[in-house]
Amino acid sequence: GAVVSQHPSWVICKSGTSVKIECRSLDFQATTMFWYRQFPKQSLMLMATSNEGSKATYEQGVEKDKFLINHASLTLSTLTVTSAHPEDSSFYICSASGPQETQYFGPGTRLLVL
Amino acid sequence: DAKTTQPTSMDCAEGRAANLPCNHSTISGNEYVYWYRQIHSQGPQYIIHGLKNNETNEMASLIITEDRKSSTLILPHATLRDTAVYYCIVRVGLYGGATNKLIFGTGTLLAVQP
Numbered sequence: 001g002a003v004v005s006q007h008p009s010w011v012i013c014k015s016g017t018s019v020k021i022e023c024r025s026l027d028f029q030a031t032t033m034f035w036y037r038q039f040p041k042q043s044l045m046l047m048a049t050s051n052e053g054s055k056a057t058y059e060q061g062v063e064k065d066k067f068l069i070n071h072a073s074l075t076l077s078t079l080t081v082t083s084a085h086p087e088d089s090s091f092y093i094c095s096a097s098g099p100q101e102t103q104y105f106g107p108g109t110r111l112l113v114l
Numbered sequence: 115d116a117k118t119t120q121p122t123s124m125d126c127a128e129g130r131a132a133n134l135p136c137n138h139s140t141i142s143g144n145e146y147v148y149w150y151r152q153i154h155s156q157g158p159q160y161i162i163h164g165l166k167n168n169e170t171n172e173m174a175s176l177i178i179t180e181d182r183k184s185s186t187l188i189l190p191h192a193t194l195r196d197t198a199v200y201y202c203i204v205r206v207g208l209y210g211g212a213t214n215k216l217i218f219g220t221g222t223l224l225a226v227q228p
Contacts, residue, residue: 002160032214043201044158044218093157101214102148105157 006106023094029074030096136202
């Protein structure tokens, strides 16, 4: 139980394009989901908290207009990286708040912007 | 949320118990201790959590000192597949929303040796 999926698992795109990443809780409903970013040899950095039916809460220093988050249902949150640039290349990981408010993580999406 | 301190790295022989320490001397009375691990290029995996009592599940045991200022994660019989970065995180639990966010430190890289 408590499985979270992400799609795609990896994506390569050209500079200036937008990329959408999906995060789904497969066997539970999640009012709250979270988006993290991880650069090589670094720890996970929380980007934003996504609440179903309301606006996301962004961490300090994260541009909300660049990283658009939508949490339209209790099992799906999406992160759109708009006008991606090479410095946005990273490992993007989502998590969903499941039973006992424990966070369960997706497998991650590796983004490479050329 | 309280900060945690973990050793940067540890080695363990395959088949032996791995004991991973964590200091959280500023932990508050309503903060839980959570352990996650991240195997290379994957999303973090939930291991166990506790408030003040020792906890055990199919993956590991969590020993929390009586004053709650430190804890130890025990993998009873480490295998090569347990090689990962282990994160100890303290967090206010069971309230929902932004208070559930996890702040990751640098963790302990556990290397299980054959």
